[in-house]
Amino acid sequence: MAGEKGLVLLDFWVSPFGQRVRIALAEKGLPYEYVEEDLMAGKSDRLLRSNPVHKKIPVLLHDGRPVNESLIILQYLEDAFPDAPALLLLKTLDGALGDKPFFGGDKFGLVDAAFAPFTAWFHSYERYGEFSLAEVAPKIAAWAKRCGERESVAKSLYSPDKVYDFIGLLKKKYGIE
């Protein structure tokens, strides 16, 4: 039986990727049904149907709809359950950055590279979410500017306006106005 939130997790006991999702569900206080996939014995039809390309756990089913990839699942939980305690709040990141120029310290590091692409989305977060990043998370706002001044980031990202238009298209496509 899916938990009261309609969540089912297809997982394998020792998987760090699955454990990532279990930790996030627990931190957010979301009940779910745990389904052990015995990968040593084979893969269930449900797993193959839910993740037909990669055929991997973890898979989160939400009201029957599959979400694959552990980090995508974490992001999905943030979006689908906004009332549960948030793990990725910009304010939390602001605190984590502290007075350092980058998450890597004085040097641009792995966390900076992983997070920098979202800076092109900040403008849309602000407009659609009706908030000012500089007010909510001033250190992250300054960090985003610093990232944008790096050639590696600048040449890999699209303009915030283009991202905003793209999100507008997505909203239309999915009927979210």
Ligand SMILES: N[C@@H](CCC(=O)N[C@@H](CS)C(=O)NCC(=O)O)C(=O)O
């Ligand atoms: N990038 C994936 C990795 C998931 C993954 O590698 N899962 C492994 C178990 S730890 C799996 O299902 N392996 C089965 C297979 O490769 O056939 C994620 O983060 O969810």
